[in-house]
Amino acid sequence: MAxxxxxxxxxxxxxxxxMSMVFNAVLDNVKQPWLKVILFITWPLCGLSxxxxxxxxxxxxxxxLALITSTMYALRMLSLREVNQxxxxxxxxxxxxxxxxxxxxNTSEMLLYGYALGMTVPLVLLLxxxxxLEQRFGAAYTGLYGGLARTIPRFSGILVTVIVAAIATPLxxxxxxxxxxxxxxxxxxxxxxxxxxxIWLLWSWAGARLIQGLIVGRASNTKIADIGVLTIGxxxxxxxxxxxxxxxxxxxxx
Amino acid sequence: MEQLIIVVAVLPLISALLIQLFSKRLGRGxxxxxVVMTTLSFLLxxxxxxxxxxxxxxxxxxxxxxxxxxxxxPLGALLAAIILGISLIVHLYSVRYMAEEAAxxxxxxxxxxxxxxxxxxxLAGDLITLVISxxxxxxxxxxxxxxxxxxxxxYRFAFWTVITYRIGDLPLILAAALxxxxxxxxxxxxxxxxxxxxxHAHQILGFSLTQVVAGLIALAAFARSAQFLLHTWLPYTxxxxxxxxxxxxxxxxxxxxxxxxxxxxxxxxxGDVLNWVFVVGLITAIxxxxxxxxxxxxxxxxGYSTMGQMGFMIMxxxxxxxxxxxxxxxxxxVFKGTMFLSAGSVINSARQDDGIPKDELYTFAVExxxxxxRLPWLLMAAITLxxxxxxxxxxxLLIAEDYFQKQGAVILLFxxxxxxxxxxxxxxxxxxxxxxxxxxxxxxxxxxxVLGYVFISHAFDLFLYPDETFREQxxxxxxxxxxxxxxxxxxxTLIIVAGWFVTYYAEQNGHRRRxxxxxxxxxxxxxISREFYIGDIYTRLTRTLLAxxxxxxxxxxxx
Numbered sequence: 001m002a003x004x005x006x007x008x009x010x011x012x013x014x015x016x017x018x019m020s021m022v023f024n025a026v027l028d029n030v031k032q033p034w035l036k037v038i039l040f041i042t043w044p045l046c047g048l049s050x051x052x053x054x055x056x057x058x059x060x061x062x063x064x065l066a067l068i069t070s071t072m073y074a075l076r077m078l079s080l081r082e083v084n085q086x087x088x089x090x091x092x093x094x095x096x097x098x099x100x101x102x103x104x105x106n107t108s109e110m111l112l113y114g115y116a117l118g119m120t121v122p123l124v125l126l127l128x129x130x131x132x133l134e135q136r137f138g139a140a141y142t143g144l145y146g147g148l149a150r151t152i153p154r155f156s157g158i159l160v161t162v163i164v165a166a167i168a169t170p171l172x173x174x175x176x177x178x179x180x181x182x183x184x185x186x187x188x189x190x191x192x193x194x195x196x197x198x199i200w201l202l203w204s205w206a207g208a209r210l211i212q213g214l215i216v217g218r219a220s221n222t223k224i225a226d227i228g229v230l231t232i233g234x235x236x237x238x239x240x241x242x243x244x245x246x247x248x249x250x251x252x253x254x
Numbered sequence: 255m256e257q258l259i260i261v262v263a264v265l266p267l268i269s270a271l272l273i274q275l276f277s278k279r280l281g282r283g284x285x286x287x288x289v290v291m292t293t294l295s296f297l298l299x300x301x302x303x304x305x306x307x308x309x310x311x312x313x314x315x316x317x318x319x320x321x322x323x324x325x326x327x328p329l330g331a332l333l334a335a336i337i338l339g340i341s342l343i344v345h346l347y348s349v350r351y352m353a354e355e356a357a358x359x360x361x362x363x364x365x366x367x368x369x370x371x372x373x374x375x376x377l378a379g380d381l382i383t384l385v386i387s388x389x390x391x392x393x394x395x396x397x398x399x400x401x402x403x404x405x406x407x408x409y410r411f412a413f414w415t416v417i418t419y420r421i422g423d424l425p426l427i428l429a430a431a432l433x434x435x436x437x438x439x440x441x442x443x444x445x446x447x448x449x450x451x452x453x454h455a456h457q458i459l460g461f462s463l464t465q466v467v468a469g470l471i472a473l474a475a476f477a478r479s480a481q482f483l484l485h486t487w488l489p490y491t492x493x494x495x496x497x498x499x500x501x502x503x504x505x506x507x508x509x510x511x512x513x514x515x516x517x518x519x520x521x522x523x524x525g526d527v528l529n530w531v532f533v534v535g536l537i538t539a540i541x542x543x544x545x546x547x548x549x550x551x552x553x554x555x556x557g558y559s560t561m562g563q564m565g566f567m568i569m570x571x572x573x574x575x576x577x578x579x580x581x582x583x584x585x586x587x588v589f590k591g592t593m594f595l596s597a598g599s600v601i602n603s604a605r606q607d608d609g610i611p612k613d614e615l616y617t618f619a620v621e622x623x624x625x626x627x628r629l630p631w632l633l634m635a636a637i638t639l640x641x642x643x644x645x646x647x648x649x650x651l652l653i654a655e656d657y658f659q660k661q662g663a664v665i666l667l668f669x670x671x672x673x674x675x676x677x678x679x680x681x682x683x684x685x686x687x688x689x690x691x692x693x694x695x696x697x698x699x700x701x702x703x704v705l706g707y708v709f710i711s712h713a714f715d716l717f718l719y720p721d722e723t724f725r726e727q728x729x730x731x732x733x734x735x736x737x738x739x740x741x742x743x744x745x746x747t748l749i750i751v752a753g754w755f756v757t758y759y760a761e762q763n764g765h766r767r768r769x770x771x772x773x774x775x776x777x778x779x780x781x782i783s784r785e786f787y788i789g790d791i792y793t794r795l796t797r798t799l800l801a802x803x804x805x806x807x808x809x810x811x812x813x
């Protein structure tokens with residue numbers, strides 16, 4: 001009973017439906033961008049810490065619920081248009097898959113924290129860019145203004161790369177994490193491996209919809225300030241570091 | 255030589271990086287830099303293929319203590335040279351064609367990255383490199399097709415492409431995971447050696463692992479090479495820049511054939527998977543060709559033509575003619591690339607002269623030209639059936655006397671015969687003032703094509719698969735029971751001959767067509783013009799899924 005309670009508590013931080021709704025409700029009510037960033041970074045780490053310190057044994061039903069949660073949020077991402085909400089749902093879908101790795105017990109605790117960070121950093125960047133969109137247009141919403149590639153090309157370039165990194169594309173860490181999950185899962189639960197691949201496909205679909213809703217279209221008539229060289233430098237360095245971390249991760253985990 | 259192999263693969267990457275970093279300073283010079291780097295890479299690949307042709311052993315290269323990253327074998331060497339050749343042509347064409355585009359430098363960055371991804375794909379020596387490059391090709395193609403960020407249509411169809419490619423990535427990833435779990439290595443060479451030594455050592459869910467992996471690899475190849483039901487993206491991705499269409503149709507779409515060739519040792523031991531590959535290829539070839547004939551848009555017709563060709567390429571793999579598929583890939587790449595790059599000038603000249611032949615009465619009465627004639631039907635039918643057969647049999651006997659012992663060879667001869675007969679039949683229907691000249695030219699071109707095809711494909715066979723036993727194994731793996739094979743050949747022959755008779759009858763009695771058959775014909779035409787409703791079905795499915803997603807969000811209050 002106590003173990004179940006711990007898992008349910010951890011299920012708030014490493015999302016398990018319906019506890020997963022807590023994170024998205026909190027995110028919805030946080031307005032300051034820096035608070036959102038802190039929320040994103042600490043949330044999965046709290047979940048992992050609860051599981052590790054309690055030493056709770058993970059049953060198969062937790063893994064199944066985690067897969068259902070991840071699939072459901074990936075599916076729900078398809079009809080989202082608000083960037084913050086999109087980031088929240090992707091985070092929910094990504095973090096819930098960590099249960100699978102915990103259950104398999106093949107990955108060290110330190111590496112699991114690394115997994116959580118590797119999945120989260122692109123989402124943090126996306127939140128920061130979303131704040132930039134809100135500052136410029138009043139909302140970070142797809143289909144509302146569009147044409148960002150022509151209006152603010154440098155911003156769009158970074159935005160597209162960040163979205164691509166978030167949806168587990170090579171050479172970013174989440175790609176290798178997903179690849180590793182499939183490799184580890186296919187031997188013990190082949191069906192779960194297929195579900196993982198379908199979730200991955202849904203992320204790509206949702207990512208493409210987000211990109212299209214933001215960057216495609218004619219340039220805005222009003223002059224909008226693009227991001228400066230320093231900011232580009234910052235994002236580029238973080239993305240490069242992520243790619244290097246991804247390649248390094250591939251050597252460690254695969 | 256090892257360093258040279260790495261330089262060939264890395265040069266396009268360096269070019270992309272330099273353009274990205276210094277695009278402002280380089281300006282239009284970005285294109286020049288990109289062209290120079292691609293030329294250099296192409297020349298080096300030419301040196302490497304010469305080296306490979308002189309009989310040197312395949313090279314396996316690793317970085318640090320990782321498993322093999324690059325495998326430089328005849329297949330990789332040949333395809334690297336082909337990719338760089340096509341990429342160079344596309345680069346040169348793009349220098350002026352893309353000059354007016356806002357993101358000129360960015361286009362060359364993407365083009366260089368695509369070239370690099372393709373090179374790593376064909377030279378991959380381990381499963382991770384293969385999966386990464388395979389995946390990245392889809393992502394890069396999405397952005398290349400969406401080069402014009404103002405066009406919603408371009409992005410809509412670029413999305414179709416990327417989602418189909420992603421569907422194709424999944425079986426490859428699953429196959430890689432299964433192979434790693436079974437053999438505890440990512441190295442392709444090691445895995446293939448193990449499979450050849452003991453093909454059925456591993457099982458998954460009660461099936462032989464090699465069979466399951468072969469099925470998954472085939473699925474990945476189908477998605478990439480636009481096989482039937484996974485083809486809808488191909489004819490519609492015409493809103494992208496013409497050089498991208500050329501690169502896609504001449505190179506990227508052929509990746510399915512490459513993948514099946516790369517995993518040849520798996521397919522040799524995969525039971526009847528190759529038979530299914532043949533069936534899918536055949537269906538695709540038929541549907542692609544059928545849809546091509548009904549298009550009124552030149553680029554879309556080219557798209558469906560590619561689909562038909564891809565079907566034929568996959569079909570060749572399905573009969574065990576793996577190296578022939580590679581030759582087909584090369585020949586089709588050059589041919590289709592040329593067609594795409596010249597599509598603009600064809601459209602331009604069509605605006606000046608529509609090329610529609612004038613009415614016979616007009617040419618006779620106004621232009622005072624004699625009526626065009628036809629040869630007697632029976633004589634022409636005899637030429638149609640006999641000449642291609644004689645050419646094909648003669649050409650193949652020059653290569654191997656036991657050619658007719660192989661089922662795959664018989665199927666290829668059969669297709670060659672039907673195609674040749676169709677060519678002469680079409681010539682007969684064209685009506686000409688000098689019919690003998692026209693028939694003569696058709697026969698001569700058929701001889702050149704067949705001899706070229708037979709000799710070059712034989713050379714490809716010797717180069718790509720020098721081990722004769724393995725070549726035999728490939729044909730054997732694709733074979734079926736002799737009785738079933740003979741029955742199928744007879745049925746197919748009857749269908750084709752019946753088709754010719756129907757065509758002849760329709761030609762003779764076209765004006766007397768019955769009402770019922772007219773309605774049937776119209777229904778058939780409607781079906782084809784809606785492209786068998788496959789696109790419509792996918793659109794409906796997509797909408798349903800999106801509606802479900804939206805409804806779930808409403809029910810769960812967007813949390």
